[in-house]
Amino acid sequence: MLIQSTSFNNYPPQFKSTRQCVKDSLGRVVNCHYTNLNRGDVNWEKLAKTLADRFKTQEKVIINLFGCSDGSDAYTLNIALRNVLKEKASKFFIKASDISPSLIEKAQKGEILLYDKDFEFLESKNSRQFFKRDYTKPIENMRNIDFYPHKVDEELRKNMSFSVKDVRKEAQEHDFSDEVFIFRNGWTFMDLNTQNEIVKNLSKNSNAKTLFLIGQSDLFKSNACEYFQRNGFKGIDSEIFTRAETNYPSISIGMPAQKSSYPEFILFEKK
Numbered sequence: 001m002l003i004q005s006t007s008f009n010n011y012p013p014q015f016k017s018t019r020q021c022v023k024d025s026l027g028r029v030v031n032c033h034y035t036n037l038n039r040g041d042v043n044w045e046k047l048a049k050t051l052a053d054r055f056k057t058q059e060k061v062i063i064n065l066f067g068c069s070d071g072s073d074a075y076t077l078n079i080a081l082r083n084v085l086k087e088k089a090s091k092f093f094i095k096a097s098d099i100s101p102s103l104i105e106k107a108q109k110g111e112i113l114l115y116d117k118d119f120e121f122l123e124s125k126n127s128r129q130f131f132k133r134d135y136t137k138p139i140e141n142m143r144n145i146d147f148y149p150h151k152v153d154e155e156l157r158k159n160m161s162f163s164v165k166d167v168r169k170e171a172q173e174h175d176f177s178d179e180v181f182i183f184r185n186g187w188t189f190m191d192l193n194t195q196n197e198i199v200k201n202l203s204k205n206s207n208a209k210t211l212f213l214i215g216q217s218d219l220f221k222s223n224a225c226e227y228f229q230r231n232g233f234k235g236i237d238s239e240i241f242t243r244a245e246t247n248y249p250s251i252s253i254g255m256p257a258q259k260s261s262y263p264e265f266i267l268f269e270k271k
Contacts, residue, residue, distance in 0.1 A: 041216035097165035184215030235265025
């Protein structure tokens with residue numbers, strides 16, 4: 001089942017939930033929408049502080065967040081920005097996107113499924129008020145966990161947008177100079193040639209100010225970290241990377257034949 005084509009019009013199958021994945025005939029995961037608030041491989045508040053320091057003199061900053069799924073990462077980052085920067089958080093605008101039209105349609109409506117650990121995170125960040133229970137929709141049970149339908153308050157959503165985009169095409173066509181590029185735990189669902197081509201295009205379409213972020217799963221399920229360092233980028237040693245994410249999924253189509261000998265980073269900039 002060849003799903004990951006280099007054609008930008010070939011989207012993967014749509015899913016009923018954000019906790020499902022699709023595999024090829026060899027049992028390798030070729031796409032997955034597993035997500036939740038506060039994914040553990042990133043310290044989001046330290047990321048917010050890094051963004052504030054890096055773009056201190058810039059009046060407006062675009063954060064391009066690809067593979068946003070149901071918007072969990074975008075909401076988590078926006079909460080961190082608001083908590084750390086207060087009123088100055090408004091200088092950052094998050095352009096979140098995904099190749100799944102069905103997921104983006106839900107995100108545009110502010111619809112999201114939350115479970116117990118999401119509630120714990122929101123309570124710890126004094127942000128529970130941004131998520132209102134939608135009693136018109138039934139509770140969904142996935143992997144023996146109850147997920148509760150919620151609507152996201154417009155106050156949290158006013159500095160962000162959601163749209164259907166393909167990271168492969170955007171890397172080729174969009175100028176990311178003076179912007180932020182975030183694509184976490186999605187590299188692993190692309191073959192190695194595609195991963196390398198994306199990084200080469202990013203090298204052409206960025207500058208020294210651009211900041212790049214990948215995820216922990218990308219370190220051991222893709223070659224993204226190595227390709228960045230091969231193509232004119234340097235890794236940034238930062239406390240943003242917690243190494244707390246689980247090893248998920250087990251097998252994917254973007255895995256290299258052998259472990260990279262390059263140092264492990266999830267944050268990059270041009271040399």
